[in-house]
Amino acid sequence: MAFTFKVPAPAAKYKTAAAYFSMEFALDQSLKIYSGGLGFLAGSHMRSAYELKQNLIGIGMLWTYGYYDQVRNPDQTMKAEFLHKQYSFLEDTGIVFPVTIHDAQVHVKALYLAPETFGTAPMFFLTTDIEENDYLSRTISHHLYDPDAATRVAQSIVLGAGGGQLLDILGRQTDMYHLNEGHGLPLAFFLYAKHNHDLAEVQKRLVFTTHTPELAGNEERPIKLLQDMSFFAGVPLDEIRRVARLDGDSLNYTLTALRFARKANAVSKVHGTVANEMWGHYEGICPIISITNAQNGTYWRDKQLAAALKSKNDEALLARKKELKKEFFKVVADQTGTLLDPEALTIVWARRFAAYKRADLILRDFERFVKLVSDDSRPVQIIWAGKPYPKDQGAIDIFNSIIARTKNLKRCAVLTGYELALSAEMKKGSDLWLNTPRYPREASGTSGMTAAMNASVSVSIADGWIPEFAKDGENCFLIEHADVNLPDDQKDTIEANTLLDVLENQVVPLYYDQPKQFLKVVKAAMKDVEPEFESGRMAKEYYEQLYK
Structure with missing residues (x-):
């Protein structure tokens, strides 16, 4: 039976037909196609689009081996495993179509995720890991963020050009194409070829979200490699150089997206300033506004905590929080053999593991840190988690060094497997959510939003x-x-000392000596995070400020 695609009837104010392209989506613990914050953000966006009845569909990739599974070596250090994934809930559409990569045809299959499965916008996931392809072509969709440059370029072509083709095959009239980061940039060239090489026609339809406030994090590839791999949808290179205003030997994905889009957004107000400073002096870029990232409350909120806050029942809120801490500490004990106390002040540092996020900042004055976590009269417990990129040896070394340095401290633990389920456990089971990026390199960061929702x-x-x-x-x-x-070294020392000052002089005394006052801060955080940092607001702003 042929696949028929029916979009749920949209709400009147969201009739503009949009398609959202992202290399990763964090939708459910069972669907392992994401690495970190970019995916968490995209997942929340899809959930809020569904709740608001927006005319939006998601286009992503089905990664055969996901990102990776984070487990342990015999000495407890981190190990990356790559396990084949299968999903019964994805519908085979029967749609297989060719995409040109390196002047050859690679077959792409589309699988469908129905809205009711996880409460998301309708979504399609693309894979090349099918019998119609040779082995090399099959590997294109094996690993999210494959370390091989040519494979990464091929992944971008499948997502961008392949996703654009899929929408045409489905017969869906798409008014707005939304690139979440530059990974799907070949979509811009696909649209340019489709609209008779008229840049203005592409700019009417393309919008772009930039997430990375540092030049090194914005993907850039040699133009020769891109040309050899059919990145430009058959458009002659001389024309690409002219229309994309290229004057060197490489192409920056972000800069090019800013030239092909009619509007772009940064993901916080601080990032908006940084992004305009980074890109504003280049000719031909579109306006960059700020639409701050947010997270979906329906998915992340603990219902009992939210109900206790709403009913102003402090006892119920405290009792539920203690219960959630106990549940989380079972996970800690199971993984590490460390038994924690639900009455003790519990700090968590957990997010995508990258050096600039400084997971080990609190350990910088190690003697002072040991004193903090060894005080039996006012105990402080600290737990870390996060997945480094499997080829980022520097970040892996930091992760392993935290394990080594804290292994003899009975109130410290380092967990593996930081995905949606563990993230939720950690937010619900912690009192404090520690965030120590090197300013101003954190574009948005959203984990603290969902932590605040959970006290x-x-x-x-x-x-x-x-x-x-x-x-x-x-x-x-x-x-x-x-x-x-x-x-950086001086900044790290100053900020590490400031962090310990805040904990020793403000937070620990407040938690133990003035529990009612500490609870007041907890409740204020829960109230203030809503609705401004709930993704319904963000999804509305995309329609109002980017799509219209």
Whole structure:
């Protein structure tokens, strides 16, 4: 039977037909096609689009081996495993079509995720791992963020050009194409070829979200490699150079997307300033506005905590929080053999594991740290989790060094397998959510939003979304950042000391000596995070500010 695609009837104000392209989506623990914050954001967007009845569909990739499975070596250090994934809930559409890669045809299959499965917008996932392809072509969709440059380029072509083709095959009239990061950039060239090489026609239809506030994080490839791999949809290279205003030997995905889109957004107000400073001096770029990232409350909120807050029942809120801590501590004990106390102040650092996020900042003055976690009269417990990129040896070394340095401290633990389920456990089971990026390198960061929804208070550098939310000492605790012009080593030392000052002088005394006052901060965080940092607001702003 032929696949028929029926979009649920949209709400009147969301009739503009949009398609959202992302290399990763975090939709459910069972669907392992994401690595970190970009996927968490995209997943929440799809959920809110469904709740608001927006005329939006998602286009992603089906990764055969996912990102990776984070397990342990015999010495407890991190190990990356790659296991074949299968999903009974994805519908085979029967749609297989060719995409040109390296002047050859690669067959792409589309699988469908129905809205009712996880409460998301309708979604399609593309794979090349099918019998019609040779082995090399099958490997294109094996690994999210494959380390091989040519494979990464091929993945972008499948997502961007392949996703554009799929929409045409489905017969869906698409008014707006939304690129979440530059990974799907070949979509711009696909649309350029489709609309008779008229850049203005592409700009009418293409919008773009940029997430990375540092040049090194914005993908750039040699033009010769891209041309050899059919990145430009058959458009002659001389024309590409002219229309994309290229004057060197490489192409920056973000800069090119900004030239092909009619509008773009940064993902926080701070990031909006940074992004305009980074790209604003280039000719031919579109306006960059700020639409701050957010997370879906329906998915992330603990219902009993939310109900206790709404009914102003402090006893019920505290009792539920204690219950959630106990449940989380069972996970910690199972993984590490460490038994934690639900009455003790519990700090969590957990997110995508990258060096600039400084998971080990709190350990910088190690003697002082040991004193903090060894005080039996006011115990402090600290748990870490996060998945480094499997080829980022620097980040892996930091992860393993935290395990080594804290293994003899009975109130510390490092967990593996940081995905949606563990993320939810950690937010519900912590009192404090620690966020220590090197300012201003965190574009948005959203984990603190879902922590706040679950009665976990941010202790944070004022970067990303935090300045839009923070009332220091009222709904969070800020770590003042050092002069940005100082060398990183000096900044790290200053900010590590400031962090310990905040914990020793403000947070620990408040938690143990003034529990009612601490609860007041918890409740303020829960109230203030809604609705401004709930993704319904973000999904509405995409329609109002980008799509219209």
